[in-house]
Amino acid sequence: MEPFIRSDQFNYIKNQLQILINGYTSVNDKEVLEALKTLTDEKIIHLFDDLSEKQRQVFNPIVEISEKEQAEAFLSQLKQYVIPFKKISEQSIKKLFPKAKKLKVPPFDQIDRHEISYFGWNDTGSNKKYIVVEQNEKLVGLHGSFKNISKKGICTICHGHEELGMFIMETKGSVQGTFIKRGNYICQDSQKCNQNIKSLDKLEDFIKCMKG
Numbered sequence: 001m002e003p004f005i006r007s008d009q010f011n012y013i014k015n016q017l018q019i020l021i022n023g024y025t026s027v028n029d030k031e032v033l034e035a036l037k038t039l040t041d042e043k044i045i046h047l048f049d050d051l052s053e054k055q056r057q058v059f060n061p062i063v064e065i066s067e068k069e070q071a072e073a074f075l076s077q078l079k080q081y082v083i084p085f086k087k088i089s090e091q092s093i094k095k096l097f098p099k100a101k102k103l104k105v106p107p108f109d110q111i112d113r114h115e116i117s118y119f120g121w122n123d124t125g126s127n128k129k130y131i132v133v134e135q136n137e138k139l140v141g142l143h144g145s146f147k148n149i150s151k152k153g154i155c156t157i158c159h160g161h162e163e164l165g166m167f168i169m170e171t172k173g174s175v176q177g178t179f180i181k182r183g184n185y186i187c188q189d190s191q192k193c194n195q196n197i198k199s200l201d202k203l204e205d206f207i208k209c210m211k212g
Helices: 007-026 030-045 053-058 060-064 068-081 090-096 190-196 201-211
Strands: 119-123 128-135 138-154 161-172 179-187
Touching (some): 007 030, 007 068, 007 190, 030 060, 053 068, 090 138, 138 179, 138 201, 161 201, 179 190, 179 201
Antiparallel strands (some): 138 161, 161 179
8 A cells, every 4th residue: 555644644643642642541531541542543534634445444453552562563554654755866955955055965865754744954064954845746945044042942843842943044025136034943953843743734834934
């Protein structure tokens, strides 16, 4: 069966199973636990618009999960159905940022493509951050200055509570020769950010806002 789960959906499922396991460790009422299990199953199924019968069966083990080990085993099996981020070469990435002449791209082949909704990295030498995301089956590149603020807060992209930095992107204004700066607080660590993404809504809003 072809992969049909996005990385953000996988993170959401992982989070819901954690809530379920927490319920089993803190609640003794069987009816409450049954209701929690049903709710968990429904929330996960509602992530998808039109599951086939085979795809629906992939989630059947959820109703048997009550322990951490069971959840981990289920997630390990589920990962084979996660859609990997598009494979891209260093040359393709550099084409997205034509003005960055000495762009240093981290080794993309060392990243688990099943665990990212976007590819991002910091260039500490130039104090810039680069982001590559797929939109409408095309790769989009964003880059801007990035300054660590040395404190935790809510990331604009993942809505997780992490160490933040201010990302500022400059775009051309409507009048020739003018520029507009837009900024937002986002995770310093793009890998942690990706692990926190449980919906693409915030990421899409961020890209829209930055590009104007």
